[in-house]
Amino acid sequence: MQNYILAIDQGTTSSRAILFSLQGKPCFIAQQEFSQSYPEDAWVEHDPEEIWQSVLKTCKDVIREAQIDISQVISIGITNQRETTLVWDKKTGKAVYPAIVWQDRRTSSTCKQFAQDTQLVDYIANTTGLLLDPYFCATKIQWILDNVKGVRQKAESGSLAFGTIDTFLIWRLTKGRCHYTDATNASRTMLFDIHRQQWDSKLLNTFDIPSSMLPQVLNSADEFGKTDPKLLGKAIPIQGVAGDQQAALFGQTCFKKGMAKTTYGTGCFMVLNTGSSPLKSENRLLTTVAYRLNGETTYALEGSIFMAGATIQWLRDGLQLITDAAESESLAKMASANNSVFLVPAFTGLGAPYWDPDARGAILGLTRDTGINEIVAAGLQSVCYQSKDLQKAMESDGARATNLRVDGGMVKNDWLMGFLADILGAEVDRPEITETTALGVAYLAGLQAGVYTSLDELSGQWQCEHTFVPRFSKQERDHAYGLWQQAVSRIRCD
Ligand code: ADP
Numbered sequence: 001m002q003n004y005i006l007a008i009d010q011g012t013t014s015s016r017a018i019l020f021s022l023q024g025k026p027c028f029i030a031q032q033e034f035s036q037s038y039p040e041d042a043w044v045e046h047d048p049e050e051i052w053q054s055v056l057k058t059c060k061d062v063i064r065e066a067q068i069d070i071s072q073v074i075s076i077g078i079t080n081q082r083e084t085t086l087v088w089d090k091k092t093g094k095a096v097y098p099a100i101v102w103q104d105r106r107t108s109s110t111c112k113q114f115a116q117d118t119q120l121v122d123y124i125a126n127t128t129g130l131l132l133d134p135y136f137c138a139t140k141i142q143w144i145l146d147n148v149k150g151v152r153q154k155a156e157s158g159s160l161a162f163g164t165i166d167t168f169l170i171w172r173l174t175k176g177r178c179h180y181t182d183a184t185n186a187s188r189t190m191l192f193d194i195h196r197q198q199w200d201s202k203l204l205n206t207f208d209i210p211s212s213m214l215p216q217v218l219n220s221a222d223e224f225g226k227t228d229p230k231l232l233g234k235a236i237p238i239q240g241v242a243g244d245q246q247a248a249l250f251g252q253t254c255f256k257k258g259m260a261k262t263t264y265g266t267g268c269f270m271v272l273n274t275g276s277s278p279l280k281s282e283n284r285l286l287t288t289v290a291y292r293l294n295g296e297t298t299y300a301l302e303g304s305i306f307m308a309g310a311t312i313q314w315l316r317d318g319l320q321l322i323t324d325a326a327e328s329e330s331l332a333k334m335a336s337a338n339n340s341v342f343l344v345p346a347f348t349g350l351g352a353p354y355w356d357p358d359a360r361g362a363i364l365g366l367t368r369d370t371g372i373n374e375i376v377a378a379g380l381q382s383v384c385y386q387s388k389d390l391q392k393a394m395e396s397d398g399a400r401a402t403n404l405r406v407d408g409g410m411v412k413n414d415w416l417m418g419f420l421a422d423i424l425g426a427e428v429d430r431p432e433i434t435e436t437t438a439l440g441v442a443y444l445a446g447l448q449a450g451v452y453t454s455l456d457e458l459s460g461q462w463q464c465e466h467t468f469v470p471r472f473s474k475q476e477r478d479h480a481y482g483l484w485q486q487a488v489s490r491i492r493c494d
Helices: 048-066 108-115 118-128 137-147 151-156 165-173 201-206 244-251 309-318 327-333 372-396 414-424 436-449 455-461 474-491
Strands: 004-010 014-021 026-033 073-080 086-089 160-163 180-182 216-218 238-243 259-264 268-275 286-293 296-305 342-344 362-364 403-407 428-431 464-468
Touching: 004 048, 004 165, 004 436, 014 048, 014 436, 026 048, 048 165, 073 165, 073 244, 073 436, 086 137, 086 151, 086 165, 108 118, 108 137, 118 201, 137 151, 151 160, 160 165, 165 180, 165 238, 180 238, 238 244, 238 436, 244 259, 244 268, 244 286, 244 296, 244 436, 259 372, 259 436, 268 286, 268 372, 296 372, 309 372, 327 372, 327 414, 342 372, 342 474, 362 474, 372 414, 372 474, 403 414, 414 428, 414 464, 414 474
Parallel strands: 004 073, 073 238, 180 216, 259 403, 403 428
Antiparallel strands: 004 014, 014 026, 086 160, 259 268, 268 296, 286 296, 342 362, 428 464
8 A cells, every 4th residue: 555645735825735655746636725815905814714624625635536545644744825924822723813924015114114223124134034024924923913902912921822824734733732833934934043043032022022922943854743633534743844935945855055946936936055054145135944954954045026927917817918828838939039028027016136115017128010929928038037136146145056946837838948048047957746845845744754764865856857958148148138137227116
């Protein structure tokens, strides 16, 4: 009888449960979407009960569909949308407020006020590796404590728990017995000292958050408790936990310093392994925990782009130039060879390395022969140029990627991947298995369960499906990228 590792992938729009064989192959998948709530401008919330039910249902569904005995599931890994913030009652397990999603900007003005204290901004960067921003958990927790009636008092008395989604799921899966997170998720709270690997009391004071609310921080491969037997029919150990981007880095087996992965989904995240010491960015990239194994922390540099696949969605739903995302490839192939159009997708501002929230998008360089094909091609190219921005920022910080492994929904597009290699001037490797996020926590769980004995063993499982080799000369590359930089400078507001 074959054994499996169950990976729970709790994302921003859906929850998925995937059964991986011990050879790292995704064998069975169940998925369920859940609702998004936008109660006010720039607010984004999720219903914690809906998230929990979607996770439980997909776990049960995938086991049923696979027609396996529950005893064949030997370990569970959890990966999750990062930074999304929950506070719940330790006695009842009920959240005191909906989950405040990472995209939520309700604490922008609070952050602006805090940012006037430049010493605090530096302290946050030096301690947590992050920029002072509403994105992270700290000001979200503070908002819940200050705005939901009776909550601060309960928190002070020690009866409330905080957690990111991983922690909430662990709590629910273990029927409230375990209040844990892993170091990757902790590193996104803006409350965690990534050097000492502990919660930072100065930041807890600054944001007025009682330490009794915080989960214990474990390694990414560790004992996170066993599921209550009534839930899935057996007590299964939860042994791997990582935030989604770090999990993808792990699933891509980027274990050596200099190895990088970029995920091209709705947004885009480039994460580069910087080894055992954290590298402080001078280019507004984030320093974060890549993973922590047996008490040893590996660090990463991270840059994110807000609009990657979302630009293609806009070409489809907003401009209606394409009927589905895949069509973007055939149209781009037909675009004029001397296409001069640049689409700067700053629909919600620009992410790393610009962090310009007020910039707005533009299409530049239109000529009389510009048609749909050229605009679609420019949309795809914008994803590549933004990746180049991140690559350059990392290089300025002294971190040079030795290779680039890619994953996410967009990487099916060969034209896009080809242009990415051209503009980066680096080889781009697309793996056989692109379910890298879930695979990453299946690997972490498998390491803890003793299925795998070393990182080398995991590296040996990674297989390249296609390598895209750059075709541009340096001159062509520099010319094209120079035009992109000019286009970006036209829309900057800062
Ligand atoms: P997420 O996990 O963020 O929901 P996915 O990794 O599932 O995203 O990728 C979906 C995104 O990829 C969508 O925004 C879609 O527009 C884009 N996409 C999917 N297929 C293609 C394609 N062939 N070419 C370009 N973009 C694509």
